[in-house]
Amino acid sequence: xxxxxxxxxxxxxxxxxxxxxxxxxxxxxxxxxxxxxxxxxxxxxxxxxxxxxxxxxxxxxxxxxxxxxxxxxxxxxxxxxxxxxxxxxxxxxxxxxxxxxxxxxxxxxxxxxxxxxxxxxxxxxxxxxxxxxxxxxxxxxxxxxxxxxxxxxxxxxxxxxxxxxxxxxxxxxxxxxxxxxxxxxxxxxxxxxxxxxxxxxxxxxxxxxxxxxxxxxxxxxxxxxxxxxxxxxxxxxxxxxxxxxxxxxxxxxxxxxxxxxxxxxxxxxxxxxxxxxxxxxxxxxxxxxxxxxxxxxxxxx
Numbered sequence: 566x567x568x569x570x571x572x573x574x575x576x577x578x579x580x581x582x583x584x585x586x587x588x589x590x591x592x593x594x595x596x597x598x599x600x601x602x603x604x605x606x607x608x609x610x611x612x613x614x615x616x617x618x619x620x621x622x623x624x625x626x627x628x629x630x631x632x633x634x635x636x637x638x639x640x641x642x643x644x645x646x647x648x649x650x651x652x653x654x655x656x657x658x659x660x661x662x663x664x665x666x667x668x669x670x671x672x673x674x675x676x677x678x679x680x681x682x683x684x685x686x687x688x689x690x691x692x693x694x695x696x697x698x699x700x701x702x703x704x705x706x707x708x709x710x711x712x713x714x715x716x717x718x719x720x721x722x723x724x725x726x727x728x729x730x731x732x733x734x735x736x737x738x739x740x741x742x743x744x745x746x747x748x749x750x751x752x753x754x755x756x757x758x759x760x761x762x763x764x765x766x767x768x769x770x771x772x773x774x775x776x777x778x779x780x781x782x783x784x785x786x787x788x789x790x791x792x793x794x795x796x797x798x799x800x801x802x803x804x805x806x807x808x809x810x811x812x813x814x815x816x817x818x819x820x821x822x823x824x825x826x827x828x829x830x831x832x833x834x835x836x837x838x839x840x841x842x843x844x845x846x847x848x849x850x851x852x853x854x855x856x857x858x859x860x861x862x863x864x865x866x
Contacts, residue, residue, distance in 0.1 A: 571685055575645075575661070577786040578683045582623075582646035585782030589624050589649075592780030595764065599824050600627045600678045602762060603707045606828055607635050607676070614674035614703060615639065620662055620694070621680020623782075625653030635674060641667075644680075646782070662690055670699045681708040682739055683786065691752035701833035704754065710761055710823035711741040716811050717774065717803075717820065724803035728796065745825050754829035755836055764822045771807045774820045 585592070604627075613636025619627050622642035631637055644650045647659040660666050662677075662684050675694050684690045694704055725731065740748075742761050749757040768774045778784055811818045830836060 573683055573685055573786050575663070575683075575685065575786075578782075579645050581779075581784045581786060582644070582782040583648045585780055586624065586646060586648035586652055588780040589652075589782070592777050593623070593626055595766070595777075595781065595822060596623060596626055596679050597630070598764060599707050600630050602824070603627075603676065603678050603705055603826060604630055604634060606826065607674075607703075607705055610635070610703065612636070612703070616672050617641070617674040617676065618643065618667070618672045618697065620665070620675060620677040621645070622653055622657065623649050623679070625655070625657075627676060627678050628653060628655065631676070637674070641672075649782075663693075665690075665693045665697060667697045669696050670702075671697050672702060673699055674703050674705070677704075677706040677708075679707060679709070679781075681706055687740065688748050688751055691748055691754070695753050695831055698831035700831055701835060702831040704749075704827065704829045704831075706827045708745070708825050708827075709739050710825040711739045712763065712821055712823035713739050715821055716807060716818070717771070720771075720803045720807040720810065721799075723806055724799050728799040728802055739823075740825065742825055745827050749827060749829045753832060755832045757827065757829040759825060759827050761823055761825045764824060766820045766822065767817045768820060769817055771804045771818060774818075 589596075615636060615638045617631070617635070617637045617640050619625075619631070619640060619642045622628060622644045625642055628640055628642050631640060640655060642650070642653050642655065642657040643660045643662075643665075644653075644657075645659070645661055650657045650659045658666065662680060663686055675698060677694075681687065681690065698704065742759050746757055746759040749759070766774075766777075768777075807818055808816075813819075
């Protein structure tokens with residue numbers, strides 16, 4: 566019976582990242598753009614975080630961008646892929662995001678860019694991240710959202726139905742903004758803030774997009790995907806549909822990446838707490854200069 570928690574083949578995720586380790590510097594533009602947008606949120610926090618973890622560090626790109634930011638004195642980097650970790654510098658460890666090898670309360674800050682969307686047990690991983698954070702520690706994460714690669718998804722689906730009479734998962738499923746917010750609360754984080762940016766990348770042809778996805782280690786790793794190579798006729802049909810539906814006047818095609826950004830804190834008694842219902846010291850009606858109407862009374866003209 567299929568494990569409902571096993572959406573992704575984690576071995577394939579690791580193999581894809583291992584293969585991409587040497588190629589990543591030629592394909593890391595999206596990772597760096599997402600990293601800068603993520604760290605903009607860190608710059609807004611007037612706190613120092615002496616000990617930090619970069620979870621899903623790739624080759625250390627985010628670590629490079631963290632230099633001199635957030636008051637970080639010690640940065641530990643970890644990634645599922647050993648070749649990726651070897652290409653980074655500083656303190657680093659090859660580790661599975663689903664089984665973090667760190668003690669409780671080890672870090673003041675956890676950052677993660679472009680990694681959590683490959684985790685099977687996202688709720689469990691968020692619980693682990695809260696566990697390794699010290700009280701009032703900060704989580705900053707960026708992961709791909711549900712609108713990602715919507716153009717490619719539609720082109721592949723239509724081509725496969727036409728050419729093969731069926732449909733298989735060719736593009737990974739992604740969470741949406743509401744899902745991530747709810748999961749942070751379920752994991753016990755405080756003061757969660759979740760938002761999304763849309764990054765649209767222009768390509769000369771769809772094959773260049775596929776090459777970038779492979780070079781970033783973002784190839785399909787859905788556990789229920791077909792293990793056979795995509796048929797040539799299906800691929801050509803999908804590429805033609807992509808161009809026909811989305812090419813601009815110059816023949817270039819867009820690729821949409823929706824990036825979800827999550828900011829949340831490990832709980833601490835010093836954090837702002839909601840007031841007890843009925844404990845307000847001033848009436849809202851007075852502040853608004855209006856007349857209060859008790860609940861259940863008909864509205865007055």
